Amino acid sequence: MMTGRNRLKARLKAGETVTAAWFELGSPEVAELLVYSGWDVLVIDCEHGSAGLEAGLNLLRAVEGAGGEAVIRVPDSSEATLKRALDRGARSIMVPMVHTAKMAREIASFCLYAPRGRRGYAAPIVRATNWGNLPGYAATAHEELLIMAQVEHVETVAEVEEIAGIEGIDMAFVGPNDFAASMNHLEDMDHPDVRAKIEEVERSATASGLMLGTITGVAGPGRSYSELRDAGYGFIVGPNDVGLLAGAARAAKAQAAKELGEETGEAAPLPSY
Template structure:
């Protein structure tokens, strides 16, 4: 029987740094290409891409043969979307636009079976239980899930201390692009005011004993956030790698 231990969640609890890659191309083919690099984690993005649950399932299958952990992001933290992803076998969820502790508490309930939550029970016909071959799945299901929430709006930033205090939230991801917009620096996540706010939030997340995460293609900033204690840091995105590589190659042969 395969080992279903959530290695990503375990690593975060142990405080180890995990370097990630953003996957925005909605196909298992390029996901598997990226998986060969064996980043510690890869974010399957359903918020800003046309990626849907069936695509995420194929991406999970593409990742399975490699030493990388998948984290899935739905477009919004709706209970039915979370249920679908969990039943597909997603162990790690990143929920965008979490603004209040009440919202965070509802997300915790959404990833847990009763009596501790409201997750619907349908594992017998789902991929997560290997179609009922995992007879003990429900016994440890609640503990298998790693719930990460994104704080990225002015409201969320104001409530970050209370959000971090919610039991069942495993980590907080700080969305630099939206934070820069919230602070009046749209398109400039490296602005000193944005960086200072992110650093303030990292300290609050760590104070609560939660994992702090972020995405930045700026290598110096990525190293800075790792030094400050972030334990899940995405350092690039597949679409950006492809675009920059293609343009660099073309520029080498001007016509």
């Protein structure tokens, strides 16, 4: 049973296809703007985005204050990083580069209190418990925790079934660009060999009851929301704030140049994962 605090996990468990946007620029104003514009789930990117872990965790307030749900993509899978994120109130965590079942098992252990794991205890004094105002938090924290393990290497394909059986790991989040790079097809995630291996991940995860997440490749190659939904993905991350701003800026400049009869150079491709 869930206590109802993690609405994103509840939606996914209910079978809803949830769409989200990447949040890279680290501005609380941008976070609010995105949520108020309809992107009610944001992935705060502390791996590649402007905000480091501490700044990213502070941005939870902006997302939640605007009525949204946040996923924190942590910069690494260390015990200290994960403990810090959880204590500061992250309920949904995306962990990059989870290449093996052994690594996934360690991640789950770091995130779960005993007897399920070895998460360090400081419940009465952290933001996750509303500063000690959530009695019984330690006993139910695992119910509200959503861990997305990023599958980003071809060698992980053989590990997906075992990863699916690890308590605490809820989702295989496929990172197709790094996955393609691991097969020597950098920036060619639509290569037939890459697609074939990713389809193996999809089949293995689906058969094992592991939820699936990925990206669309909104401004470049990739599959559409409907294609991904039909392939079994319940969590689909589309645009990022950098791409949205850059796209709007370029379109506005092009319109101004057109009206003034000015020549413009060829636009660079929009930023995309």
